Amino acid sequence: MKILSFETSCDETAVAVIENGTNEFAYANDSNNMGRSGLRVLHSAIFSQIDIHKEIGGVVPEVAAREHIIKIIPVLDEALTKSGVSLQEIDAIAVSNKPGLISSLLTGTVTASTLALALGKPIIPVNHIHGHIYANWLDRDADEIQFPIVVLTVSGGHNELVLMKEHCSFEVLGETLDDAAGEAFDKVARLIGLGYPGGPAISKAAVNGDKYKFDLPRAWLKKGSLDFSFSGLKSAVARVVAVHKIDTKFQADMSASFQEAVCEVLSEKLLIAARKYNAKEIHLAGGVSANKRLREVVAEKAVSSFVMRYPANIHYCTDNGAMIGAAGYFMFVKNPAVYTDWKNVEASAGIS
Numbered sequence: 001m002k003i004l005s006f007e008t009s010c011d012e013t014a015v016a017v018i019e020n021g022t023n024e025f026a027y028a029n030d031s032n033n034m035g036r037s038g039l040r041v042l043h044s045a046i047f048s049q050i051d052i053h054k055e056i057g058g059v060v061p062e063v064a065a066r067e068h069i070i071k072i073i074p075v076l077d078e079a080l081t082k083s084g085v086s087l088q089e090i091d092a093i094a095v096s097n098k099p100g101l102i103s104s105l106l107t108g109t110v111t112a113s114t115l116a117l118a119l120g121k122p123i124i125p126v127n128h129i130h131g132h133i134y135a136n137w138l139d140r141d142a143d144e145i146q147f148p149i150v151v152l153t154v155s156g157g158h159n160e161l162v163l164m165k166e167h168c169s170f171e172v173l174g175e176t177l178d179d180a181a182g183e184a185f186d187k188v189a190r191l192i193g194l195g196y197p198g199g200p201a202i203s204k205a206a207v208n209g210d211k212y213k214f215d216l217p218r219a220w221l222k223k224g225s226l227d228f229s230f231s232g233l234k235s236a237v238a239r240v241v242a243v244h245k246i247d248t249k250f251q252a253d254m255s256a257s258f259q260e261a262v263c264e265v266l267s268e269k270l271l272i273a274a275r276k277y278n279a280k281e282i283h284l285a286g287g288v289s290a291n292k293r294l295r296e297v298v299a300e301k302a303v304s305s306f307v308m309r310y311p312a313n314i315h316y317c318t319d320n321g322a323m324i325g326a327a328g329y330f331m332f333v334k335n336p337a338v339y340t341d342w343k344n345v346e347a348s349a350g351i352s
């Protein structure tokens with residue numbers, strides 16, 4: 001089965017073609033070449049608007065919407081050409097329809113619905129966060145992944161702990177009460193004079209920094225809470241910044257100290273949830289799952305108790321079309337009859 005998938009919820013115009021069942025990673029693990037499954041990315045095309053939004057230091061919704069309209073057809077063309085798959089060979093179309101910037105989401109949903117109508121193909125609306133979660137099934141032997149899974153999904157727009165007892169079942173165990181982790185990275189990077197997006201800039205600067213230099217707060221919230229809060233940490237950084245000269249040394253030390261505070265809270269709560277719900281696996285997903293230190297800290301804590309996974313390719317951590325196709329694939333297989341009508345696809349800024 002081949003899925004064409006669209007992602008335009010924020011500032012990446014992304015289209016991918018993925019295929020199930022012919023996964024080379026799956027075959028490598030199965031001497032009989034039988035009975036294994038996997039989702040292979042045939043091509044994941046992305047036009048990132050980062051360079052455009054960099055100047056302002058954040059995403060400008062009107063600018064993002066205009067860029068999506070300009071780029072969606074060239075990006076679709078690239079996905080089809082480089083995957084070598086024609087529109088007629090596509091079996092179903094998946095598109096992220098929520099949450100996100102409404103003016104950005106519309107480009108993806110209108111393009112996908114139009115194609116579904118014109119080609120008479122099924123169309124699957126996908127929650128962007130579920131897409132991030134399913135990035136962990138891409139280019140990997142899907143039969144090896146064992147439920148229950150606790151997923152830490154962390155990016156610029158969301159920050160959740162999710163329990164998956166089976167496919168397409170998402171129980172939110174905890175979420176951020178204010179800033180998402182990626183948002184905190186972006187805001188702190190701006191405070192200390194590093195570029196946008198803040199996550200990659202901070203993790204790079206942190207390599208040369210002293211993580212013990214600044215004693216920043218960790219918001220554990222009330223005992224047993226699986227929720228998160230990062231706004232206090234950001235304010236603490238702002239107070240230090242107000243009385244310090246910002247030079248390269250300061251940027252490095254603050255980046256390392258801040259990153260450590262975020263990773264400590266994220267990893268600790270992930271492990272508490274994994275133990276509480278007897279998870280077999282713990283997964284990292286979303287833009288912040290690209291963070292090396294987060295992966296290290298979680299791996300240290302998870303050692304021998306849980307299988308730990310993060311997306312097989314770093315490009316599947318941040319927004320991409322392939323992850324939307326992966327979630328769409330499992331939704332479709334579970335309930336194909338639901339996804340026949342292109343009119344059912346509505347964009348929504350919020351979660352519902």
Ligand code: KG4
Nearest residue numbers: 155156157182197199200287288291318319
């Ligand atoms: O998933 P994503 O592309 O978009 C949203 O759904 O929000 O995530 C983008 C976020 C940004 O806040 C960015 O700073 C953060 O992910 N990010 C990182 C890293 N790479 C991207 N945060 C920490 N470390 C990284 N290496």
Ligand code: ZN
Nearest residue numbers: 132155318319
């Ligand atoms: Zn995202």
